[in-house]
Amino acid sequence: MIGGLGNDRIAFEMLKKLYKVDGVIGSSVSKLNQMQHMGLETIFRISLIDSHSVEMALRSLKGVNFTAVELRPYSHAVEFLPMFKEIFTGKFFAGGFINSEERIKICQKAGFDGVMTSTKKLWSYIE
Secondary structure (H helix, E strand, O other): OOOOOOOOHHHHHHHHHHHOOOEEEEOOHHHHHHHHHOOOEEEEEEEOOOHHHHHHHHHHHOOOOOOEEEEEOHHHHHHHHHHHHHHOOOEEEEEOOOOOHHHHHHHHHHOOOEEEOOOHHHOOOOO
16 A cells, blocks of 8 residues: 555545556455455465465455465465465466576466566566
């Protein structure tokens, strides 16, 4: 969220209208549900830090209809993707520490629809 801007429906409407925001990435199911009801594309960001976080994320995904899910970091994402695909049928992206073409290939081979990276040299990578 932008500093100083509330995290309620009015703030989301403002972002959508003033800045032409058409999609959001977040880790709050309730906020993503709000934004989805406003017509925004929604990507649920899941950090896989321990077994409890995996269990909670799997539970949170039941009954939601987000555009996609981002699993991070990529090393855990590759390992746990099959479990998440049993619960959620949408698109999956891997993120976190994807800083080489080799890591992109690992994610592709695992079955991800794409990756998210801040490594600019990889933004044009296409195989």
